[in-house]
Amino acid sequence: MRQRRHPRAERTRRTSRARWALGLLLALLLTAMTTAVQPLNATANDPANDPGSSFYIRASGNEFLAYSRIIRLQHSGAANGTLIGTFEHASKDGTASDFVIRTSKDDGRTWKTLTTLNDPLKGENHPSDQFWQPFLFELPEKMGEFPAGTLLLTGNIAPSEKVRTDFVLWRSTDHGAHWTFQSILQTGGGSVGAPHGGSGIWEPFLTVDGAGRLAMYFSDERREPEYAQIIAHMVSNDGGVTWSARPAVPGGLSTGAWYHLTVKAVGCTLTVTGRPSGSPAKPVGFAYQDPDCSFTRGAIGVRDQAGTASWRHLTVTRSG
Known part of the structure; x- marks a missing residue:
């Protein structure tokens, strides 16, 4: 004769099994979540966990520093992974300034100066005391005569007299060690006498457009008073040697x-x-x-x- 189990005892055993299964499921979920949030191959010595050294430290209070640009080389063969950077640089006392080119080969732990780029322009208010809005770009493929990995740097040379702004283009074929002045890409006014406070050109950005051309986008105040500012662009089919005045639209x-x-x-x-x-x-x-x-x-x-x-x-x- 089979022994009849007491209903309360049966419910107790079922509840116990359910709690055990729930506890195991929660443990598995917590383990999965912990695994999911761990970075791949994370170690205590990863660069992301290391504050590293400063990108650049002012030599004196006369230096004014503003926003920086840093790229990681991706199309430069054995130099891939190298960081190249620069930043806005000005002199408070009106003396000549420059773009400082810095590099790191250890993911930003340490930095050193590769070179400095002086004002290539001549005439009144030059050499400039203000080097604004640099933009670094690595060619992802051969463009014109220039191979993939060629570096471009464009920046806004804008003397503190506020009467003129010039986009200047430099080029490097040795991963930033040496640079050649290419040309003036665009020239604008400053911030004197314009109805809305400026007739200059600002913030150049380089990219490759959908047609495979090198393109530069920038803020343009030269169409005042019709427009206070527009986003303008120009394109190059030869890697930045020659540029369109304004791309034609069919x-x-x-x-x-x-x-x-x-x-x-x-x-x-x-x-x-x-x-x-x-x-x-x-x-x-x-x-x-x-x-x-x-x-x-x-x-x-x-x-x-x-x-x-x-x-x-x-x-x-x-x-x-």
């Missing part, structure tokens, strides 16, 4: 303007027309024809010409 569309776009697909021809926002002007645009009428399904992608904005897709299907 069909009469202008840069720096918002448009209401109309996209039509008629047969095998795509037509894009645009009218400036809020303007009664006649629409302008351009057309693309698929000569073989080969597409049966697809998408029209619309974005800015430089290729930096997100695509806006319109579905296209062939009918008839």
Whole structure:
């Protein structure tokens, strides 16, 4: 005869097993969470856990330092991983300043100066006491005659007299040890006499656009009083030796303007027309024809010409 278990004892055993299973599950979850938040190959000696030394220390109170730029080489062969950096640098007493080029080969634990770049411009208010808004860029691939790994540095030489701003471009082919002055890329006014407090050019940024060209974007106050400031850009097809004054846009569309776009697909021809926002002007645009009428399904992608904005897709299907 099978012995009958007491219901309370059975519930106690079930509760005990459930608590044990819950405890094991929580232990496993905590272990998984602890494992998940651990950095890969983390050790006490990782550079991220080491405060390191200062990027740069002023030699005297006469030096003014502001925002810095640091890149890690990625297209330079054996030099990959090296940090190259510089920063805004000015002299408070009006004497000549420079860009200081610094480097680290141990992930920022220690830094040393590679070289300094002096003002290559001549004339009134030069050499400048203010070197502003540097931007470092490593070519990711061969552009023109320059191989991948070539370094570019552009910066704004803006004397404290506030009457002129110049974007200057330097180039290095030995990982920042030596630099060659390339050219003046753009020239603007300063902050004297403009309706909104400035007619200068500011903050140059270098990148590769969607067409594979070297591109520079910057803030431009030279169209005052129509605009207080616009985001302008220019492009180069030869690695920065020559530059467009302003990239052409097909069909009469202008840069720096918002448009209401109309996209039509008629047969095998795509037509894009645009009218400036809020303007009664006649629409302008351009057309693309698929000569073989080969597409049966697809998408029209619309974005800015430089290729930096997100695509806006319109579905296209062939009918008839």
